[in-house]
Amino acid sequence: MRFISYAAVVGAITGLATARPSEPSKHLRPLLEKRQQFPQGQPIDAQGNGGPILGGTNKELDLQNPDNLGAQATDNGMVPNFKWSFSDSKNRVFPGGWLREQVVTDLPASRDIAGAQLHLNKGALRELHWHRVTEWAYVYQGRVRVSAVDEDGKNQVADLQVGDIWYFPKGQAHTLQGLDDQNEFLLAFDDGDFDATGTTFGVDDWITHTPRSILAKNFGVNESVFDTVPSKEPVVSNGTIGSANVDSPNGMLEGNSSYVYKLSQVDVPRAPGGGGTLAKVDSCNFPIATRIAAAIVTLEPKGLRELHWHPNAEEWLYFHKGQARATVFLGGGLARTFDFRAGDTGVFPENSGHYIENISETEPLVWIELYKSDRVADVSLTQWLALTPPDIVASVLKIPRSVVDQLKKEKQVLIAGK
Secondary structure, eight states: OOOOOOHHHHHHGGGGGGTTSSSTTTTHHHEEEHHGGGGGGGOBBBOOOOOOSSOOHHHHHHHHHHGGGTTTTTTOOOOOOOEGGGSSSEEEEEEEEEEEEOOOOOOOOSOOOOOEEEEEEETTTEEEEEEESOOEEEEEOOOEEEEEEEEEOOOOEEEEOOOOOEEEEOOOOEEEOOSSEEEEEEEESSSSSSTSSEEEEEEHHHHHTHHHHHHHHHSSSSSGGGGGOSOOOOOOEEOOOOOOOOOOTBBBOOGGGEEEOGGGGGOOBTTTTEEEEEEEETTSSSTOOSSSSSEEEEETTEEEEEEEEEEEOOOEEEEEEEEEEEEOOOEEEEEEEEEEEEEEEEETTTOOOEEEEOOOSOOOEEEEEEESSOOOOOEHHHHHHTTTTTHHHHHHHHHOHHHHHHOOOSSEEEEOOO
């Protein structure tokens, strides 16, 4: 029988301090796996640093967030939280559905975008209203009827299905109705402080706070007509699906003025890198969308959204399916890794470097990226290096020139997993 001395084991383990922790040699891997406890929800690394949690803790959250425990040795410094789960949001229940939000008070780093999930039962109505901010939405279950009127009296009534998007500029009058038995969608607004006073204006709320005599004069009806208007804004209420035909003498909102983009009818090609699809929906193909730009991404198992940054806006994310890992680099040696699951939202500060990895072996990762901008823009780290004089890159990074020469000059947006 062959014996390995204690000194040899200790020397082998401590010697890893200069090696990459994510790539231990094959003969040491079984030993390291026994010592590393991040997957078991304990902050103990491969060298035995750290120790078990002995006080109160939420074990399930620890297991879901190994990177919060210190799993990535490349993380450094005090980086604020960039993650929030809709499961931590307060749910508001209504006769016709429910609503839960993520605003700046939930995630202080999310200053540009606030998000919400809204569920409508069949026939249920999001009441007649408007906002002082832009509204953007993506249907991920069921069908939704949207109706809107602009300042010139042009209108639009459209039925949207899974994958479709609507966009209402600030101040535009609109309402929503669920058409299938169960309907649900993601809402986003171009102000993180969406719950601030004076953000949303409901018609019934306005009517109940206007003298009846004024209402009668304005609408040309008897005052008693308004006896049954709800005294409190209902947000969502039950309703009946009726006709969608409303002709305006002033014309329809269509073409470049349309408030809807039917992504469900677009054939989205595979993204460069071969790891999935990325559909951009911004002012380039949806002209009305000048305040919120979007990308809807599907990343295959083990795939990688390449290292990049966004030069024009902070990035707000909603993870719809799967499990992800992302490291955010803030400059000045600051970096932090986050674990995301379906239902989580996140925000990456403007110009911060980052990647997103699908950590599942079998399940696709689906998420939505939103920017308070008229377009989706990103700078690829690999492309930048590949299009810089190679001797400069090799000298700065202290890597072989031959490695630099192999870098791809085209963006590899979604890199296929191996």
